[in-house]
Amino acid sequence: MINKIEALLKEIEALKAQSSEELEALRIKYLSKKGEISTLMNDFREVAAEQKREIGQKLNVLKTQAQDKINELKEKLDNSSASEETIDLTRTAYPYPIGTRHPLSIVKKEICAIFAKLGFSIAEGPEIEDDWHVFSSLNFAADHPARDMQDTFFVMHGADILLRTHTSSVQTRVMEKTQPPIRIICPGRVYRNEAISYRAHCFFHQVEALYIDRNVSFADLKQTLLFFAKEMFGAETKIRLRPSFFPFTEPSAEMDISCNLCGGKGCPFCKYTGWVEILGCGMVDPNVLRNCSIDPEIYTGYALGMGIERITNLKYQVKDLRMFSENDVRFLRQFEAAT
Numbered sequence: 001m002i003n004k005i006e007a008l009l010k011e012i013e014a015l016k017a018q019s020s021e022e023l024e025a026l027r028i029k030y031l032s033k034k035g036e037i038s039t040l041m042n043d044f045r046e047v048a049a050e051q052k053r054e055i056g057q058k059l060n061v062l063k064t065q066a067q068d069k070i071n072e073l074k075e076k077l078d079n080s081s082a083s084e085e086t087i088d089l090t091r092t093a094y095p096y097p098i099g100t101r102h103p104l105s106i107v108k109k110e111i112c113a114i115f116a117k118l119g120f121s122i123a124e125g126p127e128i129e130d131d132w133h134v135f136s137s138l139n140f141a142a143d144h145p146a147r148d149m150q151d152t153f154f155v156m157h158g159a160d161i162l163l164r165t166h167t168s169s170v171q172t173r174v175m176e177k178t179q180p181p182i183r184i185i186c187p188g189r190v191y192r193n194e195a196i197s198y199r200a201h202c203f204f205h206q207v208e209a210l211y212i213d214r215n216v217s218f219a220d221l222k223q224t225l226l227f228f229a230k231e232m233f234g235a236e237t238k239i240r241l242r243p244s245f246f247p248f249t250e251p252s253a254e255m256d257i258s259c260n261l262c263g264g265k266g267c268p269f270c271k272y273t274g275w276v277e278i279l280g281c282g283m284v285d286p287n288v289l290r291n292c293s294i295d296p297e298i299y300t301g302y303a304l305g306m307g308i309e310r311i312t313n314l315k316y317q318v319k320d321l322r323m324f325s326e327n328d329v330r331f332l333r334q335f336e337a338a339t
């Protein structure tokens with residue numbers, strides 16, 4: 001019997017298991033009720049009394065060693081499966097792509113930041129508007145072509161509910177509720193009934209600025225425009241104003257900047273004139289002030305407005321307006337650095 005115990009001790013010493021199934025088979029072979037060790041325990045009863053002490057000790061050692069070996073193998077298996085299946089410290093992190101700001105948002109942010117330096121705060125309003133805030137309060141004549149179905153999306157025709165065609169409606173809403181001084185900038189999306197092409201879209205984005213106080217003059221407007229142009233397009237930038245007409249300003253002007261591609265020398269982008277048009281502006285028409293309960297005898301003001309797409313085109317030379325709304329990541333990724 002001692003020989004048998006010695007043989008089993010050696011056997012157990014050398015045990016190996018590649019899987020939990022193999023390990024379980026070993027446990028049954030040695031430690032179960034009908035296993036090798038239990039069988040020896042049964043035989044132990046027949047051992048002669050003088051040998052009981054020696055053999056009993058050896059049997060106990062065998063049992064403990066078998067149990068320890070099985071536990072050791074189990075631990076090894078658990079550890080190896082954990083490191084193989086769940087933790088691989090050499091693997092690179094998941095390459096989640098970081099989003100980028102839309103080019104129109106980048107430029108809008110930049111425009112707002114420039115006007116913030118001059119003390120303008122941001123004002124916003126609804127995109128679904130009524131005739132009063134979009135047209136009538138802003139001095140549009142009853143038969144003005146902008147009211148035509150050709151230009152404006154009417155939501156409820158009879159009730160004159162429409163999608164705003166410019167962000168000037170926000171100016172009206174602020175003037176109705178606030179007495180001067182008013183110094184606001186209104187960024188937002190506007191809608192016009194245009195066929196979609198590379199240079200026109202049925203929606204686009206504007207930023208308008210409004211300043212009303214005592215003694216605001218055209219000279220203040222011009223200085224603000226010059227400051228904006230230099231901040232936006234560089235210190236070398238020159239501006240020029242051409243007379244124009246808008247229902248809500250008098251006098252009105254359009255502003256050109258010296259072409260930022262050729263520096264004013266003339267190139268295909270500026271059609272060899274050296275100038276590119278960027279915005280409309282003027283002194284707020286006294287009728288508009290009166291419509292919003294602001295006394296034009298006491299207060300004067302200027303307003304200016306520009307298309308964000310137009311400014312973005314000038315900065316980044318995007319040739320096709322439709323790219324701004326298609327959200328093609330190959331296009332958007334190019335603005336990662338500007339974000």
Ligand SMILES: [Zn+2]
Pocket residue numbers: 259260261262263264265266267268269270271272274275
């Ligand atoms: Zn040019």
